[in-house]
Structures are given as structure tokens and as C-alpha cells.
Amino acid sequence: MLAVVLTLGGALGFLAAFTLAVEKIALLKDPSHTPSCSINPILSCASVMSTPQAEVFGFPNPLLGIGGFAVVTTIGVVLLTGAALPRPLWWGLTAGVVLGVVFVHWLVFQSLYRIGALCPYCMVVWAVMIPLFWYTALHALTGGHLGGPPRLLRAAGAVAGYHGVVLTAWYLAIGVLVLQRFWLYWTTLV
Numbered sequence: 001m002l003a004v005v006l007t008l009g010g011a012l013g014f015l016a017a018f019t020l021a022v023e024k025i026a027l028l029k030d031p032s033h034t035p036s037c038s039i040n041p042i043l044s045c046a047s048v049m050s051t052p053q054a055e056v057f058g059f060p061n062p063l064l065g066i067g068g069f070a071v072v073t074t075i076g077v078v079l080l081t082g083a084a085l086p087r088p089l090w091w092g093l094t095a096g097v098v099l100g101v102v103f104v105h106w107l108v109f110q111s112l113y114r115i116g117a118l119c120p121y122c123m124v125v126w127a128v129m130i131p132l133f134w135y136t137a138l139h140a141l142t143g144g145h146l147g148g149p150p151r152l153l154r155a156a157g158a159v160a161g162y163h164g165v166v167l168t169a170w171y172l173a174i175g176v177l178v179l180q181r182f183w184l185y186w187t188t189l190v
Contacts, residue, residue, distance in 0.1 A: 002139045006076025009128045010069045016124035017065025023121070024049055024060045037120040042185050047117035053110045061107075065125055068100060072132060090145035094136055101133035108174060112181045130170055138163060 023035040027049055037045035048054060054061055075093055079085070085093075104126050111118055140146045141156035159166065179186065 003079035005135045010073030013128040014069035016121045017062040020062035044117045045119040048119040097133040097136045104129040
């Protein structure tokens with residue numbers, strides 16, 4: 001299952017990041033360009049792309065996604081072949097998805113409470129990053145790929161039995177935050 005999650009999630013994340021990079025380049029070339037993901041005042045990539053948060057490390061964030069998701073997709077394809085990954089690669093993959101999910105949640109906070117707009121392609125990256133982190137961490141821990149104390153491994157095994165519940169609750173929590181933050185706008189659409 002992890003191989004499929006990594007392959008499909010990585011590919012979808014790559015496409016979203018690539019599209020964001022193309023839109024960012026178009027916006028840099030022509031500041032009057034309206035990105036394809038700028039739909040209304042709330043769903044507006046242009047509003048998000050023009051903020052400092054969109055270039056946290058001095059270059060457009062989608063470039064991180066292009067590189068990171070390409071690696072994740074490649075590892076997923078390698079796992080689909082039945083290959084076994086060495087422990088250092090598991091450590092690297094797990095560290096990468098941990099950093100990715102932390103960064104994504106920082107971006108969620110920034111979008112909701114600082115920028116006040118949502119980028120649809122960014123939300124695809126959010127949606128992909130969560131299961132990439134969740135299933136990689138569970139697999140790495142329950143499979144013993146990272147080592148660790150037996151108590152942690154047992155806890156991971158117990159949580160793994162509820163993997164879908166945790167994932168659903170996670171998505172619902174973010175959905176509720178989005179609904180709550182833009183409730184006044186959403187109610188004008190009805």
C-alpha cells in the first residue's frame with residue numbers, strides 16, 4: 001500500500017507543484033497575469049503567490065515540491081518493483097515527509113490567518129502531503145525500518161489499526177478550519 005501512496009501521491013504533488021511553478025513564472029513575467037487557480041477572492045493563487053510566505057527560502061516554494069515529490073514518486077516506483085530500501089533511505093524519506101508535513105501545516109496557518117486566501121494547487125499539495133507523511137511514518141515504524149524502542153513500535157502498531165480514522169479526522173480538522181475562517185464568504189455564495 002505504501003508504494004502506491006508514494007507513487008500516486010508523489011505524482012499528484014509533483015503535478016501541483018509544477019503547475020504552481022509555471023503559474024509563478026507567468027506571474028513574474030507579467031504581473032497582470034491571472035493564474036488558472038485564481039477563482040474568486042478566497043480561492044486565489046495570485047494573492048498567495050505574491051506574499052513572502054510563497055518564497056520562504058528565497059525562491060518559490062513550488063521548487064521544493066518539484067524536487068521533493070519527484071524523489072517520493074521515484075521511491076514509490078522502486079517499492080512497487082518489490083525492492084527493499086536500506087535503513088538510511090528510510091531515515092531520509094521519513095525525515096523528508098516529516099519536514100514536508102510541518103512546512104505544509106505552517107503554510108496552512110499562513111494561508112488561513114495571515115494571507116487570508118487559499119491557493120487550490122497548494123491545497124492539493126496539503127492534501128497529498130498528509131497521507132505521504134502518515135503512511136510513511138506508520139510503515140517505517142511498524143516495519144522496524146527506523147529502529148526505536150519497543151514501546152514506540154507497539155504504539156505505532158496500535159495506531160496503524162486506525163490509520164483511516166486518523167487520516168479522516170486530520171482532513172476534517174483542516175476542512176473545519178477552512179470553513180470557519182472563511183464562513184462569512186462561504187455564506188454569501190448560498
